[in-house]
Amino acid sequence: MSRPPIPADFLHPVPAEELDVRSADGTRLHVEVHGQPGAPTVVLAHGWTCSTRFWAPVIHRLADRYRVVAYDQRGHGLSEIPPSRVRYSTRALAEDLAAVLTRVVPQGERAVLAGHSMGGMTVMAGAARPEVAERTAAAVLVSTGPSDLVEELRVVPGAVRPPGVRRFLHRRILRSRLPLGPVGPVTRAALGYAITGRGVPAAQVEAAVRIVHACPAGVRANWAQVLDRLDVRAGLARLAAPTSVVVGAEDRLTPPVHAHRMVAALADPQGLLLLPGVGHMAPIERPAEIAAEIDRMATAYLPGVRAAAPATATAGATTDTDPERTAVA
Numbered sequence: 001m002s003r004p005p006i007p008a009d010f011l012h013p014v015p016a017e018e019l020d021v022r023s024a025d026g027t028r029l030h031v032e033v034h035g036q037p038g039a040p041t042v043v044l045a046h047g048w049t050c051s052t053r054f055w056a057p058v059i060h061r062l063a064d065r066y067r068v069v070a071y072d073q074r075g076h077g078l079s080e081i082p083p084s085r086v087r088y089s090t091r092a093l094a095e096d097l098a099a100v101l102t103r104v105v106p107q108g109e110r111a112v113l114a115g116h117s118m119g120g121m122t123v124m125a126g127a128a129r130p131e132v133a134e135r136t137a138a139a140v141l142v143s144t145g146p147s148d149l150v151e152e153l154r155v156v157p158g159a160v161r162p163p164g165v166r167r168f169l170h171r172r173i174l175r176s177r178l179p180l181g182p183v184g185p186v187t188r189a190a191l192g193y194a195i196t197g198r199g200v201p202a203a204q205v206e207a208a209v210r211i212v213h214a215c216p217a218g219v220r221a222n223w224a225q226v227l228d229r230l231d232v233r234a235g236l237a238r239l240a241a242p243t244s245v246v247v248g249a250e251d252r253l254t255p256p257v258h259a260h261r262m263v264a265a266l267a268d269p270q271g272l273l274l275l276p277g278v279g280h281m282a283p284i285e286r287p288a289e290i291a292a293e294i295d296r297m298a299t300a301y302l303p304g305v306r307a308a309a310p311a312t313a314t315a316g317a318t319t320d321t322d323p324e325r326t327a328v329a
Contacts, residue, residue, distance in 0.1 A: 003206060021071070025087060027074050029072065030079045031071040035067050037067060040112075041067045042113075043070075044070040044116075044119070046117075047143070048227060049220050051214065052071065054283065061291035069111070075088070091125070097122050098131040101131055110135050114142065116144065121145075121230060127236070127240070128234075128238040133241075139297075140293055143282050145258030146232045146265070150228055194253065196280070197249070198277060243269060244270040246259075246282060247274060248274075248285065249275060250279045
């Protein structure tokens with residue numbers, strides 16, 4: 001069976017600038033700058049097993065209005081693979097974000113931060129650090145959660161009982177060091193089930209699966225151990241910037257229960273956007289809506305950003321007037 005072609009707007013754009021940034025422990029991070037020099041800045045942090053390529057369709061939609069910065073989390077993409085397990089931690093995620101922001105956002109300026117999955121956990125983990133807090137105008141947390149990830153996973157069907165058995169199976173899946181092998185019908189179907197919603201076009205599933213497959217098995221497993229015991233609720237509570245939350249209604253990895261808990265804990269919640277039919281990879285499944293949400297927050301909280309012309313709504317998309325967006329005072 002031939003592999004579906006990747007649409008042009010899902011291909012990674014050529015960055016205007018590439019940077020090497022050293023984190024606090026010396027780990028080298030690959031950073032890319034896209035879009036308009038001198039424009040307001042948006043910083044994108046990707047999730048577990050992904051890379052800057054994950055953000056390609058969102059970058060394409062933001063680059064005409066913003067200076068868009070994306071970086072590879074440690075061990076992912078072109079960033080350095082840490083030499084030991086002790087360098088995989090939420091503290092390391094926070095230090096990496098602080099190092100990137102210090103390099104790309106000048107003192108006295110601010111950016112909108114958008115984090116997907118582990119990238120959202122990164123934003124929460126680093127929220128109280130001065131280098132992060134002072135440079136954050138607003139945040140968008142996409143398909144993420146602050147704690148209890150294994151308990152809330154929905155990959156193993158609910159018919160598998162008792163709950164302890166499901167938790168055991170989820171933990172085994174999460175921590176597996178087995179290579180995923182080549183992208184083929186079986187792996188594509190299995191991963192597609194876990195990370196995307198029903199009815200997602202095959203080309204978008206293919207794009208997501210290829211990115212996940214590119215992550216080294218050891219890196220995947222080492223970060224899985226961090227996610228297994230993740231608890232960044234304290235950072236979430238100290239995230240002072242205006243923050244919106246986005247989740248797919250069919251997200252099996254960080255289901256909507258996390259989104260509701262985050263909104264309840266935020267100091268300045270700016271709404272919950274629930275995307276019908278969408279799984280965990282919302283920026284690939286519905287890039288137009290994710291870009292629009294980032295643009296909404298940037299327009300509201302970054303100086304010098306003018307409101308974009310209204311776009312035609314995508315079929316099935318949630319808009320500000322749809323009941324799936326919960327406005328939070």
